[in-house]
Amino acid sequence: MSKEHEPGSGPEAALSTDQAIRAMLLVMPRVAARLKRTRIPERLRSFNLAPRHLSLLSYLLFDGPMPVNELAARLEVAPTTVSLMVGDLSRQGVLERRTDPADRRRTIVTITEDVETRSAIEAWLAHGANAWRRAFEQLTPDQRAMFVRTIETYEREVSGSAD
Template sequence: MKHPVAKSVGWALVHAARLHRTRMGERLAALGLFPGQEQVLQALATTETLTMGELAALLRVKPPTASKTIARLALQGLVERRTEPGDARVVVVTLTEEGARRAASIEGLWSEVEDELLNGLDGKNRKRLRKLLRKAAKNLAGAAEGEGLEEPDDELEETAA
């Protein structure tokens, strides 16, 4: 049975995104991670240190959500939290050695799942699809900005490409 809006670009995008997230979830489970946690590890692997506020902004989540994720990763020994010298209100997060190892493993998993996702598309079509998706995201971010919501960070888009 086909979904009523199966010809919709939005439906196709949501469907592909759900399948991608499920597939990544299966792969991440082998590393003892849940979907979303890999984004934190990858962000810290590229910047080494982030405050909780910076992390929440980068991931486009509310600070309590970022805090819960960091707490779970800290229990696994993948990140360390410490307060900023001189301002105990600011919490700084860094990767542990094990966190860095897992972050490196995530790159390989991401590439494998992306190859599965884009199987049958040549380099030109992959680049075109990436460009079209970025344009669509920018359109939605502009609409959200008009409603008082924050625009997504282009830097995160680059790391996800």
């Protein structure tokens, strides 16, 4: 079957639930395989970074410095897990920790000011961000929101933690 005859291949093609499920079951393994093959920039290769590091670095790059507890909440992991990740990446010079001047009990985490490391992190995230930009530009704001909510629901369902 040629691509132009596959359900959902046209810009205005409507899909039944079963057609959409089929399409997603076929595309998701390819997406996962491509993500696994995403090359980590040379500057970051020795740091043994995993997907969870990508999420942590994304939050810090896009949203700026934040406390460990906020990172833990966003990553949906325990603060001790984030503390271990941050400690490891701090020793490697990727992240910096500092005490919050407003509350000395809180630790604020930020990406290092080292230009080479920061540029490598930005380059690592840029490919995915650019691909999402091209995919989302063709959608309306409501369609984008629906897509994001759908993926979040799928992730919850697959993990078995649906509300």
